[in-house]
Amino acid sequence: MPLAKALELAQEYDLDLVEVAANARPPVCKLMDYGKFKYESAMKAREARKNQAHTVIKEMKLRPKIDPHDYDTKKGHVVRFLKQGDKVKITIMFRGREQSRPELGFRLLQRLADDVADLGFVESNPKQDGRNMIMVLGPHKKKTEAMAEAREAQAARKAGRQQDSAEDEESAEEPAEA
Numbered sequence: 001m002p003l004a005k006a007l008e009l010a011q012e013y014d015l016d017l018v019e020v021a022a023n024a025r026p027p028v029c030k031l032m033d034y035g036k037f038k039y040e041s042a043m044k045a046r047e048a049r050k051n052q053a054h055t056v057i058k059e060m061k062l063r064p065k066i067d068p069h070d071y072d073t074k075k076g077h078v079v080r081f082l083k084q085g086d087k088v089k090i091t092i093m094f095r096g097r098e099q100s101r102p103e104l105g106f107r108l109l110q111r112l113a114d115d116v117a118d119l120g121f122v123e124s125n126p127k128q129d130g131r132n133m134i135m136v137l138g139p140h141k142k143k144t145e146a147m148a149e150a151r152e153a154q155a156a157r158k159a160g161r162q163q164d165s166a167e168d169e170e171s172a173e174e175p176a177e178a
Contacts, residue, residue: 006031055143057136059089062112064104071108075115082119082139085146092133105133113137 001009010017010031018037021028058081060074081088090112092105109126116137123138139146 051144055087057087057089059091061091061093062108063093063095064098064101064108066108071112075112078112078116078137079119082116082137083141083146084150085139085141085143087123087139088120088137090135090137094131094133099131102128102133109133109135 006017006029013031015031016034018030018032018034019027020030060078060081062071062074066074078088078090090109092108094102094105098104106126113122113135120137120139122135124134124136126133126135141149
């Protein structure tokens with residue numbers, strides 16, 4: 001179709017003539033509302049960014065002589081991070097004479113890895129780095145899966161609360177018998 005006729009047709013339908021494939025022979029054009037097209041592509045890009053997950057590395061610091069309760073607390077944090085789909089870098093800090101006993105730190109890291117084996121895996125084995133020993137744990141679930149599960153759980157809790165409040169209102173409306 002000649003360019004003049006295509007422009008006339010676009011003006012008749014109150015649309016824009018947009019060149020789709022400039023390198024094709026002959027060039028390919030399309031009749032469309034360009035403003036609407038730009039808006040919809042921006043919305044798709046925004047939605048894609050919203051659903052995209054950022055990999056975050058959380059860090060947990062321990063000492064070789066950690067109290068059992070403190071260990072349980074730190075392990076709870078690691079479990080929470082792994083459930084959220086984040087990687088966890090565990091650092092054991094050695095001080096003074098503790099530096100001559102790196103096997104204590106290694107055993108502690110192995111114990112922690114075994115305790116959270118159902119949620120994550122050892123991504124990088126324990127390594128001595130000066131006065132610190134470092135290990136990285138990765139989650140079995142991807143961040144996007146963890147985010148989706150969290151949204152579902154939150155929706156379920158919200159629905160449960162709404163149901164509870166509706167039941168409370170019904171019981172308040174019933175007359176009390178004397």
